[in-house]
Amino acid sequence: xxxxxKEIFDEQFDQxxxxxxxxxxxxxxxxxxxxxxxDHSAFFGGVLLGVHPIRFLESDREAWYEDVLDVDEALLANxxxxxxxxxxxxxxMSDVFxxxxxxxxxxxxxxxxxxxxxxxxxxxxxxxxxxYRFLTSLLVNRFRYPADPEVxxxxxxxxxxxxxxxxxxxxxxxxxxxxxxxxxxxxxxxRALQNFAPDPMVIRVVTDTxxxxxxxxxxxxxxxxxxxxxxxxxxxxxxxxxxxxxxMILKDRKSGYNSYLRYANEVxxxxxxxxxxxxxxxxxSAMRTMPPxxxxxxxxxxxxxYNQRGQKYLEELVKEDLLYAFEYLQSNRNLLGxxxxxxxxxxxxxNQLMASRSSDxxxxxxxxxxxxxxxxxxxxxxxxxxxxxxTGVLLYIVLRVxxxxxxxx
Numbered sequence: 001x002x003x004x005x006k007e008i009f010d011e012q013f014d015q016x017x018x019x020x021x022x023x024x025x026x027x028x029x030x031x032x033x034x035x036x037x038x039d040h041s042a043f044f045g046g047v048l049l050g051v052h053p054i055r056f057l058e059s060d061r062e063a064w065y066e067d068v069l070d071v072d073e074a075l076l077a078n079x080x081x082x083x084x085x086x087x088x089x090x091x092x093m094s095d096v097f098x099x100x101x102x103x104x105x106x107x108x109x110x111x112x113x114x115x116x117x118x119x120x121x122x123x124x125x126x127x128x129x130x131x132y133r134f135l136t137s138l139l140v141n142r143f144r145y146p147a148d149p150e151v152x153x154x155x156x157x158x159x160x161x162x163x164x165x166x167x168x169x170x171x172x173x174x175x176x177x178x179x180x181x182x183x184x185x186x187x188x189x190x191r192a193l194q195n196f197a198p199d200p201m202v203i204r205v206v207t208d209t210x211x212x213x214x215x216x217x218x219x220x221x222x223x224x225x226x227x228x229x230x231x232x233x234x235x236x237x238x239x240x241x242x243x244x245x246x247x248m249i250l251k252d253r254k255s256g257y258n259s260y261l262r263y264a265n266e267v268x269x270x271x272x273x274x275x276x277x278x279x280x281x282x283x284x285s286a287m288r289t290m291p292p293x294x295x296x297x298x299x300x301x302x303x304x305x306y307n308q309r310g311q312k313y314l315e316e317l318v319k320e321d322l323l324y325a326f327e328y329l330q331s332n333r334n335l336l337g338x339x340x341x342x343x344x345x346x347x348x349x350x351n352q353l354m355a356s357r358s359s360d361x362x363x364x365x366x367x368x369x370x371x372x373x374x375x376x377x378x379x380x381x382x383x384x385x386x387x388x389x390x391t392g393v394l395l396y397i398v399l400r401v402x403x404x405x406x407x408x409x
Contacts, residue, residue: 002084005203006196009103012076016069018107020114023122025068026104030125033060033132034172044172045289047156047165049139049220050147056136061097064129069100085199097133098206101126105183106196120183127179127209134210135175138217147224153285155224156292157277164216169291174216182209257326260401263408264318267400271303274400276407283396286346290388294378298393301377317369318397324362325349325398346395353391370394 016022033056034044043052065073080096081088088094104126108119159166168174182189182205189208192201267273275296284292305311306318328349353363370390380386 003079003082004197005083005085005099005199008076008079008083009099009196012071012079013069013103013107016071018104018111018114020118022068023108023114023118026122026129027125029064029068030128030132033129042288044175045170047170047292048147048149048152049155049165049217049224050143051149051152053143053146054132054136054139056133060132064097064100069104083199085203092134092210093203093207098130098210099202101130102193102202102205103196105193109194123183124176124179127182128175130206130209131175131178131213134213135171135217138214142217142221148228151224151228153281155220155227157281158223158227159220163220165220166293169293173291178209178212257323260326260404261319261322263404264322264397264401265315268303268314268318268397269306271300273407274303275299276400279396279399279403283346283392283399286350286395287388287392289384290392291385294374294380294385294389295392295396298374298377298389299396302373302393305376313369313372317366317373320362320366320369321394321397322401324366328352346399349395349398350391353394354387366394 033040035041039052040054043054046052062073065071065076077096080086080099086093092098101123105123108114108123111119156165161167164174164177165171168177181187183193184190187193189201189205192198192205196202280292280296280299283295284290287295302314306314329345332348352358352360353366355363358364367390370393371386373393374386374389378386378389
């Protein structure tokens with residue numbers, strides 16, 4: 001005789017303690033998975049698809065059951081075969097692993113002695129684990145070998161704001177938002193997660209979650225194929241453009257600076273002139289831990305508030321940023337005169353602006369002003385993210401102005 005999912009899971013989890021320790025183990029498992037190696041860290045902290053291989057290994061599955069849940073996988077899987085509502089011929093629906101996050105959420109709903117934030121975080125990370133499982137499976141089938149980084153970057157550049165990866169700025173943020181939606185009070189699955197019933201709705205939690213992340217990958221992959229077949233590549237501004245502007249700066253420090261400052265004041269006030277996706281991509285390549293969407297939002301804020309009442313600091317920021325960069329170029333003439341290396345220049349400027357022990361009053365002032373801009377422009381309290389976006393904005397302003405000739409031809 002068949003059983004309901006709740007009957008099966010209640011029996012198999014009867015010895016599991018749904019307490020603070022379990023919540024902490026779930027969150028720790030999720031964090032450790034995202035940072036397991038350089039590829040995992042780069043993928044979840046970035047926006048590219050297919051470049052950094054991520055895998056959900058059999059050892060991950062075992063650790064989930066043994067170290068996190070403390071449940072016998074074999075006994076649970078055997079009992080799960082009695083679930084009458086499950087079509088055991090369908091791969092996603094018939095894998096008992098996929099139901100564990102929903103059951104965790106169900107049980108934690110009743111544990112009011114656990115701090116609400118800890119319970120909520122554990123519920124979100126439980127569903128993030130489910131997303132890891134689905135996402136890795138989808139990527140393995142599409143990327144047998146790592147994707148060309150230039151093609152992947154070009155693919156990202158082709159995506160509109162309708163793509164969630166553009167909205168959230170990293171795969172981690174996207175998966176976290178998806179998981180938070182599942183367990184939110186307004187979720188269409190709210191009652192199913194509270195009761196772990198009825199079975200058809202619990203099954204939908206699993207299949208809909210897989211279907212939604214599959215659509216995300218499918219749509220981006222379609223753009224990836226089109227981009228790859230077209231031979232598109234993301235390239236930084238040409239050496240010729242950089243050389244021409246750079247030589248002008250080096251030849252006439254005073255008039256060169258004034259000319260570019262006037263140009264900056266004109267460009268910064270118009271959003272469509274200020275924000276150039278190809279230049280955003282160049283800065284992103286120099287600031288790999290920076291969420292691209294937050295850089296764009298900060299630049300948009302700069303354009304919309306420049307020359308506005310109460311925003312005088314933005315004009316000063318642009319002026320000081322350019323002056324600092326031009327002084328740096330004068331002191332390091334070989335950066336333009338010999339190598340004509342734009343990425344190298346950005347890398348060196350980045351190191352100067354981010355130096356933790358810097359006592360340069362100009363750098364400290366630029367940090368304070370740009371941090372104010374970023375905090376007004378984006379919704380994040382993560383100080384490391386704010387610091388990276390802050391530096392990205394300063395680099396972008398310099399880059400946009402140094403490419404004056406390219407955009408005014």
